[in-house]
Amino acid sequence: MVTGVEKQSFRIVISGYYGFYNSGDEAVLRSILLALEEQSKLAGVRIIPVVLSGDPAWTSQMYGVESVHRMRPSEVWNALKGSDGLVSGGGSLLQDATSAKTIPYYTGVIKLAQWLRKPTFIYSQGIGPVNRRWMDPLIRNVMRKSAYVSVRDAESAELLGRIGVPKSRIEVVPDPVMGLPLPASAALSCETAATSADKLPVLGVSLRHWRKDEEDLSRAVDALAELASRRAVRLRFLPFHTPDDTKTSELVMERLNGRLGSHGSIAELAAPGDDPQQMLLEVSRCDALFGMRLHALIYAANREVPMLGLSYDPKIDQFLHRLGLKAVGTTEHLDASVFADSAELLLDNAEGWKRDHRDAIDRLKQQSQQPAQQIVQLLRQNISR
Structure with a gap:
């Protein structure tokens, strides 16, 4: 007043x-x-x-x-x-x-x-x-x-x-989260992450429970296992909605046990807490992201992290479309070989992906x-x- x-x-x-x-x-x-x-x-x-x-x-x-x-x-x-x-x-x-x-x-x-x-x-x-x-x-x-x-x-x-x-x-x-900044502590956190002895490329993974029969999760397990059979990768699971996504991530990691190939791939669960900016920081540390949650994909776009979307709802396709992208699969169909091909392309040519989509991302941030x-x-x- x-x-x-x-x-x-x-x-x-x-x-x-x-x-x-x-x-x-x-x-x-x-x-x-x-x-x-x-x-x-x-x-x-x-x-x-x-x-x-x-x-x-x-x-x-x-x-x-x-x-x-x-x-x-x-x-x-x-x-x-x-x-x-x-x-x-x-x-x-x-x-x-x-x-x-x-x-x-x-x-x-x-x-x-x-x-x-x-x-x-x-x-x-x-x-x-x-x-x-x-x-x-x-x-x-x-x-x-x-x-x-x-x-x-x-x-x-x-x-x-x-x-x-x-x-x-x-x-x-755009979604408001396109304008979300990293937390103030990000510089120190990123410096710490950069000095890590582990140099495996990091694929962020954001999955949620959707189908009652869990066939969508089974297909995601097959897709991630196919990628791990080709190259060493760190699969970092990102629970966006706790505790539900944590349970889903643990289930997928359990099913991946023994299927991570001979290249030294590992699966781990992130624990960023409840602060959304800390999760944004987690996403920023990924080399690429495989996301089912809409805001996992929006976080990735925010930080220019190459992404593969798994569609369970039209809102996923709508957001990807604004970046000139299509989903790598849906909860009804996900081809493991196609996924692994796409993931390898992003991991090997992240800078090319960023160049191709930077203008669209910048527009969304400004708007x-x-x-x-x-x-x-x-x-x-x-x-x-």
Whole structure:
């Protein structure tokens, strides 16, 4: 709120899948907070974030911000009532693939803010899939009444257009994590890593449980074993969502036992903790990355690490497409020989890959600040009226 000649200050509630120890979603939150901080400083104003979280105490400790419980209506109500606006995003919030409750929850938070006459801002969301048509009006209504709408890919914009949101109101921007910086301690950490006696090329591996029969994981094991049968490589498993991805990684490593060939390949599990920037640092140390998690691929692009994507959801293909890439396989089909050929090509010609994709990556990084910039401008305009 503004008083006299004091610096303009805005309390902004941020809604998303936060406080669940998912590195990708936590990276989204960290990126949004940093972008809002940077753009508010440039505009000469102050943003005070209030994050809706599944674990408010952890979120407050991790990011140094106010936080309230996302599932306690009175806390959400009070946070919104005392705010100057709501940021919803980023991530894949408006989809019904994981649960029929997801879209009603996130649109409900947005609608509550709008009932309280607070401006709402949709921040680089991935929309869909939406398989239940009765959810279309929920999305359409809150989008039409939002002060700003941005999505992270053209496919999301197309979906909103089909639902009935005017395309002229939708801005297509990158995922916020494209702008996430390395932690301040990165220089020292990288120096330590560089002096390691082990010189094996590092292939980062980010897998998640998807198929109930685990056939997708079996194909991934075969693919990694084929690569190890050809050359020595360090397979460094990166759990993006703990504890689930840790269990998946341990399962795959167990199945790889005895199949790592005679070249001296090894498999290991990284333990970067819950800080998304530490995971970004882990990815930056890889020579290439084999990723199933969307944000594993986004982290790799952020650090110009050559990547192979395994598609389980259209959002994987959509992101790869923005870099001019295609998935090496899907959860339904992954050819071990094709994978090994592709991985060897990346490990042997990383600089060529970087040259080919650097321009696209740089564009995404530059554009990642656009939502924060627009939101700060709109807040200032709203207050000055």
